[in-house]
Amino acid sequence: MKEDLLEQLRAAVHRLVEGSGEGDPPAFALDVPRSADHGDFACNAAMVLTKRLRRPPREIAQQLIDTLGDAGGLVERAEIAGPGFVNLWLSKSRWQGVLDEILTAGEAYGRSDAGARRSVQVEFVSANPTGPLTLGHGRQAVLGDSIARLLDHQGFAVTREYYFNNGGRQMRVLGESVQARYLEQLGRAAPPPAEALADAEASWPEEVDGLPVRFPRDGYQGGYISEIAEGIRAEHGDGWADDADGSRFGKVAEETIFAEIRVTLDALQVTFDEYYNEKSLYEGGKLEAVVADLRERDLVYEADGATWLRSTAFGLDRDRVLIRSNGEPTYLLPDLAYHREKFRRGFEQFPYVKHAAGALGCPEDAIELVMNQFVTLTSNGEQVKQSTRRATYVTVDDLMADVGRDVFRFFMVQRKAEGHLDFDLDLAKDVDWKKNPAYYVQYAHARTHGIERKAAENGVAMPAPGGVDASPLQLPEEIELLQKLSQFPGVVARAAETREPHHVAYYLRDVAGQWNPYIQDGTRHRVLSDDPALSNARLGLALAVRIVLAAGLDLLGLSAPERM
RNA sequence: GGCCCAGUAGCUCAGUUGGAUAGAGCACUUGCCUCCGAAGCAAGGGGUCGCAGGUUCGAAUCCUGCCUGGGUCACCA
Numbered sequence: 001m002k003e004d005l006l007e008q009l010r011a012a013v014h015r016l017v018e019g020s021g022e023g024d025p026p027a028f029a030l031d032v033p034r035s036a037d038h039g040d041f042a043c044n045a046a047m048v049l050t051k052r053l054r055r056p057p058r059e060i061a062q063q064l065i066d067t068l069g070d071a072g073g074l075v076e077r078a079e080i081a082g083p084g085f086v087n088l089w090l091s092k093s094r095w096q097g098v099l100d101e102i103l104t105a106g107e108a109y110g111r112s113d114a115g116a117r118r119s120v121q122v123e124f125v126s127a128n129p130t131g132p133l134t135l136g137h138g139r140q141a142v143l144g145d146s147i148a149r150l151l152d153h154q155g156f157a158v159t160r161e162y163y164f165n166n167g168g169r170q171m172r173v174l175g176e177s178v179q180a181r182y183l184e185q186l187g188r189a190a191p192p193p194a195e196a197l198a199d200a201e202a203s204w205p206e207e208v209d210g211l212p213v214r215f216p217r218d219g220y221q222g223g224y225i226s227e228i229a230e231g232i233r234a235e236h237g238d239g240w241a242d243d244a245d246g247s248r249f250g251k252v253a254e255e256t257i258f259a260e261i262r263v264t265l266d267a268l269q270v271t272f273d274e275y276y277n278e279k280s281l282y283e284g285g286k287l288e289a290v291v292a293d294l295r296e297r298d299l300v301y302e303a304d305g306a307t308w309l310r311s312t313a314f315g316l317d318r319d320r321v322l323i324r325s326n327g328e329p330t331y332l333l334p335d336l337a338y339h340r341e342k343f344r345r346g347f348e349q350f351p352y353v354k355h356a357a358g359a360l361g362c363p364e365d366a367i368e369l370v371m372n373q374f375v376t377l378t379s380n381g382e383q384v385k386q387s388t389r390r391a392t393y394v395t396v397d398d399l400m401a402d403v404g405r406d407v408f409r410f411f412m413v414q415r416k417a418e419g420h421l422d423f424d425l426d427l428a429k430d431v432d433w434k435k436n437p438a439y440y441v442q443y444a445h446a447r448t449h450g451i452e453r454k455a456a457e458n459g460v461a462m463p464a465p466g467g468v469d470a471s472p473l474q475l476p477e478e479i480e481l482l483q484k485l486s487q488f489p490g491v492v493a494r495a496a497e498t499r500e501p502h503h504v505a506y507y508l509r510d511v512a513g514q515w516n517p518y519i520q521d522g523t524r525h526r527v528l529s530d531d532p533a534l535s536n537a538r539l540g541l542a543l544a545v546r547i548v549l550a551a552g553l554d555l556l557g558l559s560a561p562e563r564m
Numbered sequence: 565g566g567c568c569c570a571g572u573a574g575c576u577c578a579g580u581u582g583g584a585u586a587g588a589g590c591a592c593u594u595g596c597c598u599c600c601g602a603a604g605c606a607a608g609g610g611g612u613c614g615c616a617g618g619u620u621c622g623a624a625u626c627c628u629g630c631c632u633g634g635g636u637c638a639c640c641a
Contacts, residue, residue: 027581029581029582029583031583033583033584034584034585034586034587035584035585037584038584042583042584044582044583047583047621047622050621056621057621081584082583082584082622083583083584083621083622084621085583085584128641165641168641169640169641170640170641218640304639305639306639307639308639317566317567317637318637320638320639321638321639322639323639324639325639326639328639330638330639330640330641331640331641332641335641414576414577414578414589415576415577415578416577416578421576422576422577432590434603435589435590435603436589436603437588437589439603440589440603440604442603443601443603443604444604446601446603447600447601447604450600450601451600451601452600453600453601454600454601455600457600458600502578503578505578506578506579506588509588509589510588513588516604516605517604517605517606519600519601519604519605520601520602520604520605520606521605521606522599522600523599526599526600527600528600538600542600563601564601564603
């Protein structure tokens with residue numbers, strides 16, 4: 001609808017500027033005005049053209065209107081307003097036509113082949129298996145999944161990938177943490193003093209009450225570590241007590257934790273096509289190859305026993321360590337190898353959902369970072385730092401147990417990604433989740449089914465696509481509803497392009513915000529009436545609303561219930 | 565201190581490729597269930613869009629400076 005009009009306007013503008021000199025006509029906007037008094041659409045072309053045409057905007061506006069005419073039957077009325085806006089009204093029948101367009105397209109309404117099946121990889125969550133998923137991970141999970149759904153909806157061939165790190169220092173510390181708890185449980189080691197644990201700077205005694213303190217300085221303090229140790233004890237008794245290193249413990253811990261992460265993701269209805277293991281990069285000489293290639297380009301040098309990446313050559317602030325002096329690579333090296341592998345696997349674009357950790361100097365435009373800030377927690381009016389290691393966090397499982405998947409997802413996707421998401425723990429307990437916008441939208445959807453059930457009781461069938469005469473839809477609120485529904489394809493396209501699913505969430509709230517009052521005010525416009533033609537048209541409207549709401553909810557990963 | 569993000573109603577946030585009178589939810593006040601679903605509807609109060617300049621027909625939106633909050637500046641990831 002809007003595109004058709006825009007095309008007509010472009011043509012009209014083109015005719016106006018003909019012979020006025022060189023260059024393309026300047027860009028102008030066609031917007032849906034806030035106030036209905038300003039038309040179905042408003043165009044600022046006349047004001048934008050003043051400089052070029054050297055005439056007052058209102059004069060140009062009049063000329064534009066004359067040139068545009070009825071724009072091939074689209075425009076019913078045009079007015080000049082304010083400093084030179086051209087306000088345009090489309091005929092009612094145009095808007096009524098939206099109804100059948102939606103019903104005919106059905107589930108496909110709003111879909112697009114803009115992506116042309118190009119392959120896109122969305123990599124997200126990518127939490128290392130060192131503990132349960134926290135709210136921060138949950139936000140990434142929901143955000144990344146919705147972006148993947150949007151891109152798929154817009155015709156891209158999407159691969160969802162979880163890249164995880166189970167090699168290196170982090171996992172070693174994890175294993176040592178479990179081992180220490182295991183030995184503590186067997187009475188062969190002593191836990192570190194509580195006050196030392198609480199203080200990040202404190203030093204630890206070698207032993208307590210004659211027992212060695214085995215828990216590592218930067219160990220993981222969560223209760224789940226002890227549970228894993230108990231599991232090992234239940235299975236192996238004290239058979240692992242004399243292990244010199246923690247690698248066996250680390251393996252068990254990794255497997256246990258990863259299994260739990262997958263259960264959580266499952267509950268969120270977030271799925272992945274691939275779990276890419278950092279360890280696989282250590283094999284087959286991939287890391288060495290990266291270093292060698294970089295060295296060839298003089299981007300690598302040795303200093304202080306470590307191997308450095310000359311990242312200042314890319315204009316970054318400082319150089320980074322690729323391989324530590326103890327021979328262990330930093331995360332950066334496998335990460336570089338990982339991205340190179342991505343290209344080798346043929347992906348063309350990578351919206352790369354990660355924390356705002358900063359790009360690693362990869363110059364390819366194809367790597368996109370969707371940054372999202374941490375979820376901050378407040379309790380008693382104070383900020384609580386989330387830390388897996390120090391076991392100060394709220395898990396996805398905790399919150400989902402309280403509110404369920406749909407509310408969780410809506411809550412997480414409702415705010416744009418780069419903003420902070422502040423989560424008040426105390427408020428969360430008091431909050432009435434039934435007043436959540438997620439329910440509001442789902443309720444609007446369920447009501448379309450309620451009406452269908454009522455119609456069935458009355459022996460009235462739902463209209464079939466292609467067979468709906470929408471002309472009985474004459475009320476302003478009915479036309480406005482159709483206008484709103486007609487915006488869905490544009491909203492989805494923009495959300496996919498900008499990787500901003502929150503636009504969909506707000507749009508759905510708007511649609512529900514028009515539909516719920518419409519249904520409620522049954523005195524003015526009952527869907528089911530004595531007038532068969534009117535009933536049929538309004539049932540068609542209910543179906544159209546249902547199609548759009550269901551499609552939108554699905555893009556956000558929410559269910560579209562038939563009753564609540 | 566450098567860089568990044570943010571500052572919009574009491575609270576949480578939309579709106580930012582420049583458009584007309586700045587929006588929503590929550591909270592608060594007042595009404596509404598013999599009526600297609602009250603997880604709802606109607607009405608109401610609530611604002612120096614952090615501050616100050618600048619750009620122009622027009623600025624919450626763009627530019628400059630400043631203030632405030634957060635993040636980040638490791639041989640952690």
